[in-house]
Amino acid sequence: MKKIGFSGTLDPITNGHMWVIGEARSIADEVIVFLSQNSTKQPRFSAEERRAIVLESCAERQWDNVQVVIVKSDYTARVARKHGVEYLIRGIRTTADFDYENLIQQTNVEVIGGAKTLFVMPPRDLGSVSSSFVKALEGPVGWNWTTKKFVPGPAYRAWIISWLHKEWQALFGSAAEDWFNRLTGADAYGGATRHYHNLDHLVHGLAEIRAWAANTQPAQRDADLVRAAFWFHDAHYGHEADAAVSNEEASARLWLASGLEPDAGRADEVATLIRATDHLQGGHVVHAMKEVLLGVDLAILGQDEEVYEHYARGIRAEYGHVPDERYNAQRTRVLEHLRGKAYGGTLYADPWFAEQYSEPAIVNLTRELAALG
Structure with missing residues (x-):
């Protein structure tokens, strides 16, 4: 696979997110992180700050085939297709995650004609790690x-x-x-x-x-x-x-x-x-x-x-x-x-x-x- 995408608010990016990006690197030549800028949320860091943090985190691991795109006022799956990305990758930690992500996947493909989704399951030690968990x-x-x-x-x-x-x-x-x-x-x-x-x-x-x-x-x-x-x-x-x-x-x-x-x-x-x-x-x-x-x-x-x-x-x-x-x-x-x-x-x-x-x-x-x- 040439390109694969990973999306999220990433406020902040966690080791769980980094694991998913690492999985994406193992199956694609290039990974594009689509960083959501959602006006309804109040993140700790601005989109540009989050972009810099993601890039620095990848550089720290010598991952030179990862780029970050900020998504503004658009559907991530649709933006992904515009960048030549046919598949997004998502981590699934629980059955509730799967039910939610499956619904989003159907919407992405059937409603807006966007990228499809691949699901991966993180290791047990990262199963509960999320941005909300870290903030708490x-x-x-x-x-x-x-x-x-x-x-x-x-x-x-x-x-x-x-x-x-x-x-x-x-x-x-x-x-x-x-x-x-x-x-x-x-x-x-x-x-x-x-x-x-x-x-x-x-x-x-x-x-x-x-x-x-x-x-x-x-x-x-x-x-x-x-x-x-x-x-x-x-x-x-x-x-x-x-x-x-x-x-x-x-x-x-x-x-x-x-x-x-x-x-x-x-x-x-x-x-x-x-x-x-x-x-x-x-x-x-x-x-x-x-x-x-x-x-x-x-x-x-x-x-x-x-x-x-x-x-x-x-x-x-x-x-x-x-x-x-x-x-x-x-x-x-x-x-x-x-x-x-x-x-x-x-x-x-x-x-x-x-x-x-x-x-x-x-x-x-x-x-x-x-x-x-």
């Missing part, structure tokens, strides 16, 4: 780690950037887009060498703050101070041995230079909270929200095993320049220190985080220590 995951603590399993890399990155953008605008408004782009870009959390202190870390922490605020009902002012500090607390993250100031101090100074908070007193409070995450000077910092921010930053230690292992691998990758023997010795000291605090009930000084994460953190830290030998 958004919000709770750890949602990003779960979502990552079900969408290709470019779709995942676009999704969390979109989520972060909403969080940013809720806090700082729409007048600081340049700083949002800077923090999520290659020189900060979006950097290629950021294996843990990256966009995932940013999303996870902001979700933790949401959960803490929802359950403890702090003053809005206090919650916003913590949010602002978390946005900037790892904005600078380097390993320069001869650096004049610590990463945390550099991040605090970057925050102060941003001008995002016009009130000098509040700006200084945020800088104080950022400095509280510095193991060298943080112990001397005094602020009512200090223990909350530290709880957010250390909450990763109390996640489920899969998320914690992802974190541990990320930390090792960020210190990839350190030889194994030296890394294992230094990491062991850090983990033993953290576990000792957890046993003593001081790892999480804020009650909310202590209740949620103290015991799981001990389990995770103990397991990593055993792996380090």
Whole structure:
């Protein structure tokens, strides 16, 4: 077969969609993805953004025989015929899917004279994956780690950037887009060498703050101070041995230079909270929200095993320049220190985080220590 088509809204494209496209590539020389632009729907991403995400996802897998056509105000099956496509391919997950798709197939062929449909059945692990399923995951603590399993890399990155953008605008408004782009870009959390202190870390922490605020009902002012500090607390993250100031101090100074908070007193409070995450000077910092921010930053230690292992691998990758023997010795000291605090009930000084994460953190830290030998 020369050409085969695949259609959908793809907001976002999932690994299930990618599987169907892969099946299409196995039976045709060329695959055309027909991307629906439906004025009755309100997708997260524009048609052009979705097109770019699909192409990037295919390029990531080195699929060079896939193109994307945006369908506007027309029947996809009819547009397919205009592009020389005789067959569309669709994934069938359930009998309900088949009944629906069979009806659409009959309409496509008998009513509008469009392309016919081939049906394929995805593997069991992709049987429940859909765009709606992925959207429903958004919000709770750890949602990003779960979502990552079900969408290709470019779709995942676009999704969390979109989520972060909403969080940013809720806090700082729409007048600081340049700083949002800077923090999520290659020189900060979006950097290629950021294996843990990256966009995932940013999303996870902001979700933790949401959960803490929802359950403890702090003053809005206090919650916003913590949010602002978390946005900037790892904005600078380097390993320069001869650096004049610590990463945390550099991040605090970057925050102060941003001008995002016009009130000098509040700006200084945020800088104080950022400095509280510095193991060298943080112990001397005094602020009512200090223990909350530290709880957010250390909450990763109390996640489920899969998320914690992802974190541990990320930390090792960020210190990839350190030889194994030296890394294992230094990491062991850090983990033993953290576990000792957890046993003593001081790892999480804020009650909310202590209740949620103290015991799981001990389990995770103990397991990593055993792996380090």
